[in-house]
Amino acid sequence: MRRRAVLAGLAGTVAMPRLALARCEGLPVGQRVQNADRDPVGLDLDEVVERGWIEFAAYDRLPPYSWEEDGEAKGIDIGIGRIVAEALGVEPRFRFVASGENLEADLRFNVWQGLPMGAGENVVANMMLHVPYDTEFACRVEQAVFTGQAYRERVAIAYREEAYPDTAPTPAFFRFDMVAVQNDTISDFYLASFPGGQINANIRRYPTMAEAMAALRAGEVNAAMGPRAQLEWGAGEGVKVHAPPLPGLAIVDWTVGLALHMSHRDLGYAADDAIAAALADGRIAALFEEHGLTFEAPER
Incomplete structure (x- = not known):
């Protein structure tokens, strides 16, 4: 999805400091949707x-x-x-x-x-x-x-223990190792925007997170990045999940x-x-x- x-x-x-404002203060009103039903919908x-x-x-x-x-x-x-x-x-x-x-x-x-x-x-x-x-x-x-x-929910990284026996990987590792993501997701955009496009060649994109995790379990990639619950659900034997700091990502x-x-x-x-x-x-x-x-x- x-x-x-x-x-x-x-x-x-990059997350920037913001002044404390009342909820919705200073935000432009959303554009009215054309032809929207004015009557109550549902129950x-x-x-x-x-x-x-x-x-x-x-x-x-x-x-x-x-x-x-x-x-x-x-x-x-x-x-x-x-x-x-x-x-x-x-x-x-x-x-x-x-x-x-x-x-x-x-x-x-x-x-x-x-x-x-x-x-x-x-x-x-x-x-x-x-x-x-x-x-x-x-x-x-x-x-x-x-x-x-x-x-x-939070963004995390799943990885094969045999590929990283000493240190759990962070995004910088993927300059050299392949990483699986679901296409058009926050993890995909984050890794693709890594400074200088250093990771692009090693990103493997899949239609679903389940398919990305299947590739990880099969050894086709060494790591996968996505929502922690989906990573934990798809992790098999020899796969660990951790949530490292992700510099520059506004919504972790x-x-x-x-x-x-x-x-x-x-x-x-x-x-x-x-x-x-x-x-x-x-x-x-x-x-x-x-x-x-x-x-x-x-x-x-």
Whole structure:
């Protein structure tokens, strides 16, 4: 899945100190979308509860976050959706969706407008899972509410122990060694922008992170770079994962949560309360432990 534009756009930039401002202060108002429906879309909290089920949009074939196996929804984000549904007293249902051009497109198709005419069922989900949170992006996209921050993800490096027996690799190592990345992701952009293009010749790009990790396990490359959970999920025998400092990368880690239509903040508040409770009693940390992954609490 292409990493979201909200992250990738800053991949090659250096983080600069900023003055403390109130949220959304000093940011230009987002351009109004033409032909956007002015009427509320979807259902509010009372309607969801009365109906008896809630639908989540989940990214298809994105382990360990969300995927479908033998008709059963699985993954970290699926578990989070079930936690929200249980708190609301309703049945969870999951609609698996493909990743679009960027996060704004995904939110438009799945949260606040629906698919373009003629492209299938033009109905939005009640909530979307696996949405990275960024304050500036949230201020710019007025049609969606971002809530339910459940965990932090970060860029990391997986490597073959036999290739690096003494020192875990950092990006500078890839001037000489091949490294796998998923195409058009924050890791791809970061390594490609390494000073002087020193790494470009050694970057091997794959359609998915799972394929990049398969290449690492097969010994086709010595390392892979991407989101830590995906690296840990794909790591086999003789493969380790670490998260070294990444100089010049503005976004090294990010919070992952939910998004829903701006008309239904009551539903968003209820979902956020459910996730806050699950963070407090350890249920979300247990989801990561169940999948053999490192859990990092979000900043809320």
